[in-house]
Amino acid sequence: MSKFFQIALSLVLMAGLLAACQSGNKDIRQEARQSIEGVNNTVTPQNPNPMDPAAAQSSPVPSGPTTEMVFTETEFDFGTVKEGEKVSHTYKFKNAGKEPLVISNAQGSCGCTVPKWPRDPIAPGKTGEIVVEFDTRGKAGDRNQKVTLTANTNPPQTFLTLKGKVEGDPNAVQAQPQLQINQ
Secondary structure, eight states, X not given: OOHHHHHHHHHHHHHHHHHHHHHTOHHHHHHHHHHHHXXXXXXXXXXXXXXXXXXXXXXXXXXXXXXXXXXSOSEEEEEEEETTOEEEEXXXXXXXXXXXXXXXXXXXXXXXXXXXXXXXXXXXXXXXEEEEXXXXXXXXXXXXXXXXXXXXXXXXXXXXXXXXXXXOOTTOOOOOOOOOOOO
């Protein structure tokens, strides 16, 4: 494992501990401390080297204690919208496990799908939200946009979906190159 990833995970967990300490909640502070001590300095990289076939076949494995994230919904149908609109949806979840929930990454299926997720650990029994925004510009047709969440859950990845139809502007005429023939 890379020292960089070990340091990065330590910093994320320490930030969670700091946030817990600042909140004044001793239970959260104790949970975060246990979470940090349970890591044992092992880290699984979130973005394996795509040139390494072994790394490409393996999926991230949580290190340290795991917990359970339960969503009220993982799929949202936004219906039909006009191209160029921005669609936004909030996915609500609860940490249903016994350990602090740490979402280490949230990645949209393309640059037009952008998730915003809590960076601080979510205490057991507490709730959180992930807001996903989809920019429909240039995306006419049926859409099925995915967001992949990576957290200290088992399995480590959870998928959220935004789906619907984007209607293109019928008045928009794409410029066609004009061929001129000199006679």
